[in-house]
Amino acid sequence: MKTNDVIFQTVAKVVFFMIIFFAVHLFFAGHYYPGGGFVGGLLTSGALVLLLLAFDMKTVQRGFPVDFKWLIGIGLLFSIGTAAGSLLFNVPFFTHAYNYFQLPLFGKTSLHTAMLFDLGVYLVVIGVTMTIIQTIGESE
Amino acid sequence: MAFQILLNVFLAFLWMFLQVSFSAHTFIIGYLLGLIVMAGMRRFFKSRFYLHRVWAVIYLFLLFLKELIKANLDVLKLVLRPKLNIRPGIFALETELKSDWEVTLLSNLITLTPGTLVMDISDDNRILYIHTIDIDDVSEAVDSIKNSFEKAIMEVSRG
Numbered sequence: 001m002k003t004n005d006v007i008f009q010t011v012a013k014v015v016f017f018m019i020i021f022f023a024v025h026l027f028f029a030g031h032y033y034p035g036g037g038f039v040g041g042l043l044t045s046g047a048l049v050l051l052l053l054a055f056d057m058k059t060v061q062r063g064f065p066v067d068f069k070w071l072i073g074i075g076l077l078f079s080i081g082t083a084a085g086s087l088l089f090n091v092p093f094f095t096h097a098y099n100y101f102q103l104p105l106f107g108k109t110s111l112h113t114a115m116l117f118d119l120g121v122y123l124v125v126i127g128v129t130m131t132i133i134q135t136i137g138e139s140e
Numbered sequence: 141m142a143f144q145i146l147l148n149v150f151l152a153f154l155w156m157f158l159q160v161s162f163s164a165h166t167f168i169i170g171y172l173l174g175l176i177v178m179a180g181m182r183r184f185f186k187s188r189f190y191l192h193r194v195w196a197v198i199y200l201f202l203l204f205l206k207e208l209i210k211a212n213l214d215v216l217k218l219v220l221r222p223k224l225n226i227r228p229g230i231f232a233l234e235t236e237l238k239s240d241w242e243v244t245l246l247s248n249l250i251t252l253t254p255g256t257l258v259m260d261i262s263d264d265n266r267i268l269y270i271h272t273i274d275i276d277d278v279s280e281a282v283d284s285i286k287n288s289f290e291k292a293i294m295e296v297s298r299g
Contacts, residue, residue: 003260004261004265006261007243007248007258010241010243010244011244
């Protein structure tokens with residue numbers, strides 16, 4: 001019984017971009033508003049799961065040829081690197097530095113090393129979620 | 141279509157560089173000037189001038205709003221009727237639309253107007269199977285969809 005999924009697939013292609021944009025917005029809003037790396041990562045993997053539901057595993061892997069197990073490692077490296085970087089400046093482990101910079105497009109922006117830590121969390125969450133879903137989906 | 145919009149944006153940027161002021165304000169003025177110049181040159185483009193298509197999209201949206209209100213009132217009458225003498229049924233609608241997004245748009249418009257609901261699409265995207273709440277005349281229902289939504293969508297996608 002094969003059904004015609006044309007409506008679902010067309011809508012999924014459009015909605016995917018909206019979810020990704022919302023995820024990135026949440027990720028950057030995390031410092032002053034609700035949001036952050038965890039929610040952003042979950043939403044990003046949610047968008048990928050939507051594609052997995054609308055199409056199949058092979059199509060999505062061709063589109064995003066990422067081994068999600070690597071993402072976990074890279075994310076953990078980001079987090080531990082941000083925490084260990086403070087040791088180079090003779091301050092305790094996990095001390096964050098921040099400052100205000102004048103960026104060309106954004107104007108006066110505060111850059112904080114907690115952002116890098118959050119990026120690590122973001123990558124780990126995507127990696128873990130997608131690895132779980134793909135391993136469950138692939139096992140016959 | 142895409143080429144014309146790109147040309148219009150390019151003309152707006154050209155205007156910004158000529159004015160040596162890089163703000164959204166100048167960009168909008170340049171865009172409008174580009175529109176006027178392109179309207180004069182519309183005979184030289186391969187496809188239609190793209191404002192026609194913008195207008196077609198707006199027209200489709202207004203048509204959808206009109207149909208939505210009308211059809212909701214019809215369903216309200218059905219619900220409030222003391223005796224329920226309706227004849228539900230499923231009919232097939234052969235569509236002339238080709239691409240995926242056109243068929244999707246048509247199906248969603250049919251589904252969002254109450255009383256009709258797209259249940260399935262044939263494998264070659266040619267036939268929609270529509271469930272309707274009160275089927276007195278199949279040909280009439282087919283004609284009404286064909287003359288309103290399908291025509292408006294074709295107006296949008298025409299080259």
